[in-house]
Every structure is written in C-alpha cells, then in structure tokens.
Amino acid sequence: MAFEKILTRYTNIPNYTGTIDEYIAHGGYQALPKALRELQPADLIETVKRSGLRGRGGAGFPCGVKWGFIPKDSPKAKYLVCNCDESEPGTFKDRMLIEEEPHQLIEGLIISSYAIGCRLAFIYCRGEFVYGAQVLERALREAYGRGFLGRNILGSGFDLDVHVHRGAGAYICGEETGLLESLEGKRGQPRMKPPFPAISGLYRSPTVVNNVETLSNIPHIVLRGAEWFASIGPPKSAGPRLFSVSGHVERPGNYELPMSITLRELIFDHAGGIPNGRRLKAVIPGGSSAPVLTEQHLDVPMDFESLAAAGSMGGSGGVIVMNDTVCMVRVGEIVSRFYHHESCGQCTQCREGTAWLHKVLRRIEHGQGRKEDLDVLLDMCDNMKGKTICVLSDAAAMPIESYLKHFREEFEIHIRGRACPFEGKGAF
Amino acid sequence: MPTLKIDGVEVTVPAQTTIIEAAERVGIEIPRYCYHPGLSVVGQCRMCQVEVERMPKLAIACNTPVADGMVVSTRSPKVEKARRAVLEFYLLNHPLDCPICDKGGECPLQDYTLTYGPGESRSVEEKIQRVKHKVLGPHIVFDAERCILCTRCVRFCHEMPKTGELGVFSRGDQSEINLFPGKVLDNAYSGNVIDLCPVGALTSRQYRFQSRPWDLVRHTESVCPLCSNGCNVVLDVRHRQRGEELLRIRPRENQAVNRWWMCDEGRFTFTSLHDPARLRVPTWCENGRRAEMGYDDLLLRAARAIRRVVEAHGPEAVGCIASSRQTNEELFLVRRFFREFLGTPHLDFRVRSVQFQASDASEDGILRRTDKTANTRGARDLDIRPGPGGLDVAGMIAAASEGRMKALFVFEEDLVRAFPDRPLRQALGRLDLLVASSMFSTETTALAHAVLPALGFAEKEGSFTNFQGRVQKIHRALTPHVASQSLPEALRDLAVDLGRDLGGIEPEQVWAAIGERPGAYQGIAWKDIGDLGLLPEES
Ligand SMILES: Cc1cc2nc3c(=O)[nH]c(=O)nc-3n(C[C@H](O)[C@H](O)[C@H](O)COP(=O)(O)O)c2cc1C
Numbered sequence: 001m002a003f004e005k006i007l008t009r010y011t012n013i014p015n016y017t018g019t020i021d022e023y024i025a026h027g028g029y030q031a032l033p034k035a036l037r038e039l040q041p042a043d044l045i046e047t048v049k050r051s052g053l054r055g056r057g058g059a060g061f062p063c064g065v066k067w068g069f070i071p072k073d074s075p076k077a078k079y080l081v082c083n084c085d086e087s088e089p090g091t092f093k094d095r096m097l098i099e100e101e102p103h104q105l106i107e108g109l110i111i112s113s114y115a116i117g118c119r120l121a122f123i124y125c126r127g128e129f130v131y132g133a134q135v136l137e138r139a140l141r142e143a144y145g146r147g148f149l150g151r152n153i154l155g156s157g158f159d160l161d162v163h164v165h166r167g168a169g170a171y172i173c174g175e176e177t178g179l180l181e182s183l184e185g186k187r188g189q190p191r192m193k194p195p196f197p198a199i200s201g202l203y204r205s206p207t208v209v210n211n212v213e214t215l216s217n218i219p220h221i222v223l224r225g226a227e228w229f230a231s232i233g234p235p236k237s238a239g240p241r242l243f244s245v246s247g248h249v250e251r252p253g254n255y256e257l258p259m260s261i262t263l264r265e266l267i268f269d270h271a272g273g274i275p276n277g278r279r280l281k282a283v284i285p286g287g288s289s290a291p292v293l294t295e296q297h298l299d300v301p302m303d304f305e306s307l308a309a310a311g312s313m314g315g316s317g318g319v320i321v322m323n324d325t326v327c328m329v330r331v332g333e334i335v336s337r338f339y340h341h342e343s344c345g346q347c348t349q350c351r352e353g354t355a356w357l358h359k360v361l362r363r364i365e366h367g368q369g370r371k372e373d374l375d376v377l378l379d380m381c382d383n384m385k386g387k388t389i390c391v392l393s394d395a396a397a398m399p400i401e402s403y404l405k406h407f408r409e410e411f412e413i414h415i416r417g418r419a420c421p422f423e424g425k426g427a428f
Numbered sequence: 429m430p431t432l433k434i435d436g437v438e439v440t441v442p443a444q445t446t447i448i449e450a451a452e453r454v455g456i457e458i459p460r461y462c463y464h465p466g467l468s469v470v471g472q473c474r475m476c477q478v479e480v481e482r483m484p485k486l487a488i489a490c491n492t493p494v495a496d497g498m499v500v501s502t503r504s505p506k507v508e509k510a511r512r513a514v515l516e517f518y519l520l521n522h523p524l525d526c527p528i529c530d531k532g533g534e535c536p537l538q539d540y541t542l543t544y545g546p547g548e549s550r551s552v553e554e555k556i557q558r559v560k561h562k563v564l565g566p567h568i569v570f571d572a573e574r575c576i577l578c579t580r581c582v583r584f585c586h587e588m589p590k591t592g593e594l595g596v597f598s599r600g601d602q603s604e605i606n607l608f609p610g611k612v613l614d615n616a617y618s619g620n621v622i623d624l625c626p627v628g629a630l631t632s633r634q635y636r637f638q639s640r641p642w643d644l645v646r647h648t649e650s651v652c653p654l655c656s657n658g659c660n661v662v663l664d665v666r667h668r669q670r671g672e673e674l675l676r677i678r679p680r681e682n683q684a685v686n687r688w689w690m691c692d693e694g695r696f697t698f699t700s701l702h703d704p705a706r707l708r709v710p711t712w713c714e715n716g717r718r719a720e721m722g723y724d725d726l727l728l729r730a731a732r733a734i735r736r737v738v739e740a741h742g743p744e745a746v747g748c749i750a751s752s753r754q755t756n757e758e759l760f761l762v763r764r765f766f767r768e769f770l771g772t773p774h775l776d777f778r779v780r781s782v783q784f785q786a787s788d789a790s791e792d793g794i795l796r797r798t799d800k801t802a803n804t805r806g807a808r809d810l811d812i813r814p815g816p817g818g819l820d821v822a823g824m825i826a827a828a829s830e831g832r833m834k835a836l837f838v839f840e841e842d843l844v845r846a847f848p849d850r851p852l853r854q855a856l857g858r859l860d861l862l863v864a865s866s867m868f869s870t871e872t873t874a875l876a877h878a879v880l881p882a883l884g885f886a887e888k889e890g891s892f893t894n895f896q897g898r899v900q901k902i903h904r905a906l907t908p909h910v911a912s913q914s915l916p917e918a919l920r921d922l923a924v925d926l927g928r929d930l931g932g933i934e935p936e937q938v939w940a941a942i943g944e945r946p947g948a949y950q951g952i953a954w955k956d957i958g959d960l961g962l963l964p965e966e967s
C-alpha cells in the first residue's frame with residue numbers, strides 16, 4: 001500500500017521551489033481562511049486534540065493538550081514559538097521543511113497562533129541554518145504581501161506578526177525553556193519547571209513551543225479533518241512522521257511514513273538496506289539521545305509506544321544505522337563528546353557527568369580502560385538520570401547505558417586487549 | 429496551612445513555603461549550595477534533593493512547595509546516593525588544596541563531603557586546570573579551580589547592589605565565573621560574596637592567608653559602628669602570643685536590620701583598632717609641655733580645675749560635647765555627670781549637619797545611611813542635648829571664644845576638623861581646662877590640657893541605638909590596652925575626686941538606672957536586649 005505523502009507532498013511536483021504562488025497553486029493557504037472564518041479558537045484546539053497529533057520535537061506530547069494549557073483569561077500577551085533549532089545528531093527533517101516548503105509551516109503557525117490567541121510569534125532558527133532562515137524571511141514577506149500576516153488577516157480581525165530569530169549555535173537552545181531564555185537575549189540555559197511555558201514562558205507570559213514538523217501538520221488537519229489524521233498510523237501515534245535516515249544505508253534521507261512502519265521496512269525497503277553486503281549491527285531510532293536497538297528489534301514499529309516498549313524512544317525521528325564495522329565504544333566516545341560539549345553546565349550532574357562519561361569512554365577506546373570502568377560508567381549514568389533541570393543529562397546517559405547493555409562484550413574486549421579491535425575502520 | 433512530615437517530624441507551615449524552609453523550622457538542615465534565602469532560587473546545584481512520597485523523581489527542596497499530607501525524606505537511600513553523587517561530581521575537578529585554602533575548616537564543600545560524600549574518588553581522569561588567583565576588585569580574589577559554579581556571587585551582584593559585575597562564561601565543564609568585560613568587582617557590598625561563596629573560590633584580600641578558621645578563637649557578636657544602620661556583625665579574633673588581633677568582620681543575620689549583609693566599609697575598616705599610632709596613655713599638657721600621666725594624677729588635676737572653675741564662675745562655665753560614637757551607657761553616664769552632678773545645662777553631641785535633621789537618610793536604598801556614626805538615635809533618646817538655658821555645640825564654642833566658658837569636655841570628636849570655619853584654636857586656647865578623649869591624636873587633642881585615650885567599639889561593652897530606634901548590644905572582642913581605661917571608669921573616678929558617686933558603671937547597672945527614667949527606654953533592662961536587639965515600641 002503506497003502511503004500518501006502529506007508534509008512532503010511537494011516532492012512529487014516537478015520543479016517545485018516553494019514560492020507562495022506554487023504553494024497556493026497546489027492547495028496551500030486554503031486551511032487558513034477556513035480556520036479564520038469557520039472555526040473558533042476553541043474548536044481548533046478541540047480538532048487538534050481529536051487528531052491525536054503529538055509533538056515531533058522529541059517528547060511526543062499531545063499538541064492539542066499543550067494548547068489547552070494556555071490560560072484563556074490571562075491578561076498577558078500569549079506567544080507561539082516555533083522550535084526550529086534542530087540540533088539533535090542524526091536529525092535533518094525540519095531543515096528540509098523550512099527550506100523546501102516554508103509556507104506550510106507559516107500557514108500552520110498562523111492557524112496555531114489564532115487557536116491560542118497569539119499575536120506575535122517567533123521562529124527560533126538554529127544558528128547554522130543561514131539559508132533556511134533566509135528562505136523563511138522571504139516566505140514571510142510573501143505572506144505579508146498577500147495579507148496572510150499583519151493586521152486584520154483576510155478580513156477576520158485577527159492580527160499576527162512573525163519574527164525569525166537565529167540562535168548562536170547551542171544544542172541546549174533547542175530545549176524549549178533554554179530556547180526562551182535565548183530568545184529573550186539571555187544565556188541559553190533551561191529554566192526550572194514548573195512553571196511550564198504554557199503558564200510562564202516567553203517574557204513570563206503564556207507560551208506554546210512547537211516543533212517545525214508539528215506545526216506543518218496543522219493546515220492538513222484543518223483542511224481534511226481530525227478523523228482523517230487520526231486514521232493514519234497507529235491510534236496513539238497518529239499522522240505522518242518524517243524519519244531522517246542516516247549512516248550505513250544505500251539511500252540516506254528523509255522519509256515521510258506512518259509510524260506503523262517497522263525499522264526493517266524503513267531501513268531495508270525505503271532506505272535501500274545496508275550497502276556492500278554488510279550486516280546491520282545497531283540502530284539508533286530517535287536521534288542520538290535515544291538508546292540503541294539491534295537486529296532483534298527490527299520488527300518494532302516506529303511509533304512512540306512500541307519504541308518505548310523496546311527500550312528506546314521515538315525522539316526526534318533521526319534514525320542512525322550502523323553496520324558491523326562500527327565500534328560501539330567509539331560511538332559512545334563520539335556521542336558523549338557531543339553532550340560534553342553541549343551541556344549548558346548549570347546542573348552539577350550534567351556539567352561534570354557529561355565530561356566524565358566522555359573522558360572514560362575516550363580512555364577505553366584508546367586502550368586505557370580499566371575493568372572497573374564499566375560499572376563506574378553505569379553508576380554514573382544512574383546518577384545523571386532524572387535529577388537535573390532539563391533532560392540533556394538523561395539524554396547523555398541513556399545511550400551509553402544502552403551501548404553497555406547490548407554491547408558490553410565489546411567494551412570488555414577493548415579493556416582486556418588494551419586497544420580498539422576496530423582500529424582504523426571503527427569510524428562512522 | 430499545610431501539615432507535612434519531614435523525616436517523621438510533623439510540621440505545619442504557610443502554603444507556598446518550600447520544603448527546605450519547612451525543614452529548617454524543625455531543625456533539619458537540608459544540604460545546599462546554590463540556595464540562599466536572600467537570593468533568587470535557581471535549583472542548579474541539585475544538592476538539596478529529597479524524596480517525596482508519590483513523586484516519581486527526587487525533588488529539589490529549594491523549589492518544591494509543601495503540600496498537605498506530604499511525606500518527605502531527607503535521608504532515604506535514594507537521597508543519600510544522589511547526594512553522594514553530586515559531591516563526587518563536584519570533586520572530579522576540585523583541586524583539593526584545602527591545606528592552603530582560607531575556607532578550609534569552615535567550608536560547606538568539606539563539611540558536606542565529610543558528612544554525605546564518598547570517601548574516595550573513582551575518577552582517574554586529569555583535573556581541569558584553571559586560573560588560581562585572579563583579582564576581581566579591591567577586596568576579592570578569585571580561584572576558578574575551587575569554584576563549584578553555584579552562581580551565588582553572580583546572583584548577589586545582580587540582585588542586591590544591582591551592579592551585575594559577574595557572570596558565567598562558556599558552558600558545560602568549561603563554565604567559569606568572570607567579570608563582564610570592562611567591569612571590576614567594586615561595589616559598596618562586594619565583600620558579601622566572600623561569605624556567600626560555599627568554597628574558597630572568592631576570598632578576602634584583607635584576610636587572605638592571615639589565619640585558619642580554627643585559630644580564630646573568639647567570635648564576638650557586635651554591631652558595626654560606621655553608620656546609623658547598625659548592621660549586626662561577628663568579630664573574629666585570633667589569639668596570638670603577642671596579643672589578640674581582630675582579623676575579620678562578618679555580617680550576622682538580622683532580618684530587621686541588615687538581613688544577611690553588610691557593606692564593604694563596615695567590613696574592611698577596622699584596622700585602625702590595631703594601629704600603632706593609637707593613643708594608649710593619658711597625657712597632661714601644662715605650659716606647652718605635654719607629658720604622659722597616670723589616670724589618678726591626671727583626674728585629680730582635672731577635678732581641681734573643675735572645682736576652681738565652678739567656684740569662681742558657677743557650673744554654667746563648664747560644658748560637654750559628647751559623641752554619637754559613644755555607647756548609650758557612656759552617654760547616660762556623661763549626662764548624669766555633667767547635668768546632674770555638675771549642674772551645667774551645656775551638653776550636646778551634634779557636630780554633623782545630618783544630626784540637625786529629624787532623621788538621616790538611606791544612602792543607596794540598601795543598607796548604608798548618611799549619618800556615619802552609630803548612635804545618634806541613642807544620643808537623642810537619652811537627651812544628650814542642652815538643658816534649659818543650655819548652649820549647643822556652636823554656642824559652647826562661641827562662649828569659649830568670648831571667655832564665658834572656662835572648662836570644656838570633648839569626647840571622641842575632633843572639633844577643629846568638624847568646624848573648619850570657626851576660630852576653634854583661639855576659642856579652645858582660652859579655656860582653663862580642655863579635656864578630650866580620642867583614639868588618635870587630633871588637632872583638638874593637641875589643644876587639650878588632658879587627653880584620655882578612647883576605646884574602640886570592639887573594646888567596649890554596651891549598646892547603640894540604630895536609626896530605627898533599635899537598641900543593639902556590642903560586646904568586647906579585644907582587651908583594651910593595659911594603660912587605657914574606659915570612659916565610664918574615668919568618669920567614675922573623676923566623680924569620686926569631686927566627692928560624688930556615679931553608681932555602677934557596668935552596662936547592666938547603667939541600664940537599671942536608664943530603665944527607671946521616663947523616656948524611650950523606660951522599663952527596659954540590659955537582659956531584655958536580645959541578640960537581635962530590641963525595638964522599644966515593640967516590647
Ligand atoms: C536538550 C534538548 C534539545 C532539544 N532540541 C530540540 C530541537 O532542536 N527541536 C525541537 O523541536 N525540540 C527540541 N527539544 C524538545 C523541546 O524541548 C520541546 O519539547 C519541543 O520543541 C516541543 O515541541 P513539540 O511538542 O511540537 O514537539 C529538545 C529538548 C531537549 C531536552
């Protein structure tokens with residue numbers, strides 16, 4: 001059964017460049033008038049709740065429920081912030097959505113702002129996305145030109161302005177409260193929760209933070225209905241999802257699929273399997289923060305619940321495939337290097353723990369491991385999890401725990417042999 | 429009000445109280461680094477984690493409000509493991525130079541590590557090396573290796589003096605406290621970061637390497653004498669073979685006065701107490717020749733001179749200028765001596781323009797006040813002012829220059845400096861008797877017949893009344909020089925020489941007399957004045 005692409009429908013259109021005319025010619029900006037003229041904000045929130053749309057940024061939180069947390073009677077301004085910081089290693093789908101189909105996001109952003117009563121919205125763009133930010137700026141100008149933004153949008157009385165803000169290159173500014181601090185011009189470090197952004201977010205006002213892909217789904221839900229959306233994929237993980245597949249596959253890239261797809265289908269049918277007749281060794285299914293899975297998990301469907309049951313998570317949808325030439329200790333070294341570099345440093349366990357993890361793993365990879373290191377690593381992971389202001393600390397610890405769980409033997413060989421058995425070819 | 433259980437102890441507190449505050453009420457100290465009751469809550473150090481029944485994760489006690497029926501454990505195995513882990517993480521890069529660290533012996537990192545920490549490190553990684561002594565400002569040196577990034581210093585500068593000199597730079601384990609470009613840690617309250625810093629990362633340039641905490645044998649509670657705010661302080665005194673030395677002044681918490689803080693001037697300006705130039709021995713000057721003289725002889729001569737003046741010109745020829753630097757007890761005895769015994773109406777203390785206003789003012793909206801003496805309010809409350817027909821300070825000076833005033837006492841004030849535009853030298857030069865007390869030689873003492881060495885606030889026992897009217901005790905931290913007497917002792921002996929009995933001069937005895945009189949302090953006894961002072965209208 002061929003799946004009907006929704007978010008990436010435009011890829012079937014020859015010479016499509018994502019201008020406003022092209023977007024409109026192919027059915028774009030039809031949801032907006034429908035939402036503004038036919039639906040009350042409360043109806044929209046209800047519709048999104050019923051659709052079952054869950055956040056695509058990492059946590060999979062039900063989108064409509066989050067919108068519902070915005071207090072209706074607050075005298076404060078309400079803000080919508082689109083999280084386009086996409087920095088999770090192995091994830092590159094938001095970048096594609098903003099570069100190739102920016103108006104889908106903007107239309108979703110306008111409808112969502114209307115739903116929560118926001119009149120000033122922000123798109124927080126990863127600093128490195130220079131081109132993507134330019135595309136968004138251009139698209140916003142186009143939308144203003146057509147009266148989709150600004151005062152009295154389409155005669156509805158609804159006003160909205162949108163700003164693109166580029167970050168300065170910190171992974172932690174993708175965490176929603178770190179993002180808000182950064183957007184306010186402060187040091188990008190997460191806030192304590194509660195209060196959650198819905199109550200006290202940007203400038204201490206009620207704020208919704210949604211991922212690019214999450215918001216890009218909104219026009220389709222409005223146009224085609226919550227029931228249609230809910231019928232795609234498994235009931236608790238409704239709608240299409242973009243999977244960024246990278247690593248040892250024939251055809252790396254973004255694949256839009258329902259979440260009922262299994263790892264095996266994704267890797268072997270869609271991404272073309274492992275090149276050079278190599279065997280699959282390990283796969284990270286949801287960005288570098290997700291625990292690793294192995295061959296035994298190939299028939300797990302890629303929905304939030306099934307991946308959690310398999311000991312991993314849907315995360316950001318970044319699927320990193322590794323063949324049997326990959327050294328898992330080296331993977332651990334590289335992944336922990338990333339979190340070591342990206343910890344904001346507020347919390348003791350994360351600031352010190354990410355660095356310690358990295359140093360120990362680097363030592364083991366370079367043949368200086370000690371046999372007590374593995375238990376120390378596991379205990380360190382336990383000490384880092386569930387105890388900090390944000391979950392970066394957990395995100396640093398969980399993968400390492402999983403590498404040790406599935407590949408402990410490999411770590412022991414490094415320690416016993418005082419060297420990496422993959423030397424020279426262990427890189428990925 | 430919610431009632432909860434902490435380690436099995438029941439406590440009822442107002443809603444919105446946090447667990448860490450509730451625990452404090454029942455004497456349970458939850459270890460903490462970044463939390464400080466005087467600063468905003470950031471929840472960063474993760475040291476105060478506790479286990480709350482029915483919460484899946486450990487909660488940080490500093491930011492978790494209490495709820496009715498809550499059951500909290502501050503020492504469950506889960507809590508103990510998490511706490512041990514935080515300490516282990518802290519020590520990964522800590523230089524462990526406790527033996528040469530000022531904080532060693534009074535360091536929360538040492539203390540909590542001993543109580544809750546791991547006995548040994550499991551780390552074999554190399555420690556990060558950082559800057560060991562960076563001068564941040566006139567009073568503070570920074571050691572980045574010892575810093576545990578609690579950000580108390582950063583928050584203090586942002587929130588109290590609101591000068592914001594400090595920030596956290598870089599991120600992760602590269603994070604470091606530093607000055608913003610072009611800034612110097614030079615605000616009127618910078619010294620407070622020394623107390624706030626839970627490790628030896630921010631140390632006092634004045635106190636650095638002067639002592640180990642355990643050599644500071646006395647911690648005397650007192651009050652800062654340098655302005656009318658009367659910040660509560662502790663005087664840390666080291667005992668040395670060659671005599672004791674005051675090495676450090678720290679603020680003492682008093683929510684009604686100075687909260688947890690004090691200003692730099694109050695904290696660092698005490699070295700004059702140990703200045704070798706201090707006057708230690710009384711001197712007498714006759715025919716232009718000044719000589720040291722024992723108290724007995726000197727007071728006898730003074731008494732004779734007073735008697736001569738009073739016999740020849742009446743008590744109106746005697747005047748006294750007291751000082752708002754003096755304690756309430758000294759002032760009371762001064763008043764009794766001059767107004768009651770000698771019977772002169774000429775008594776005053778106001779030598780500063782701010783003392784002619786109804787009250788002084790806040791200098792900065794924080795602690796510092798414009799009256800730079802401790803006891804103006806006490807002097808007012810005790811009526812150190814001219815009696816009927818009496819002269820104020822300017823009047824006494826005028827009377828002296830006109831030859832109507834024959835004997836004048838000036839306590840702890842340099843009149844010549846205080847009134848630069850008046851002919852003080854000429855006026856004082858005409859007196860038959862000028863008695864001056866002072867810690868140092870001044871232009872006024874140079875003109876005096878009798879000079880009595882004055883004691884510093886750290887050498888006195890007594891009380892000051894701050895601008896609010898709060899009576900606060902000072903205690904003797906330093907033994908006065910053997911050759912110096914206190915003013916009450918000298919006044920008592922002078923009274924004896926004049927055939928009068930001043931009564932008991934110990935503060936407790938003086939207060940028995942003060943409390944008997946109508947006035948602001950009626951009914952108050954020395955023992956009523958607690959560690960945090962006493963506001964008469966509240967008692
Ligand atoms: C360390 C960290 C990094 C994150 N980075 C991103 C990111 O780059 N993009 C994103 O959309 N969400 C990111 N998130 C998740 C956000 O905090 C937030 O949950 C999300 O933006 C909410 O949007 P959604 O509900 O539409 O998924 C990150 C979370 C953490 C803890």
Ligand code: SF4
Nearest residue numbers: 344346347350388390
């Ligand atoms: S867990 Fe790490 S990244 Fe998150 S707030 Fe704490 S120190 Fe910063």
Ligand code: SF4
Nearest residue numbers: 575576578579581625
């Ligand atoms: S210098 Fe001291 S007070 Fe400042 S952050 Fe470091 S440890 Fe905390």
Ligand code: SF4
Nearest residue numbers: 652655658659691694
């Ligand atoms: S504010 Fe006044 S009383 Fe307080 S420390 Fe400073 S000088 Fe002393």
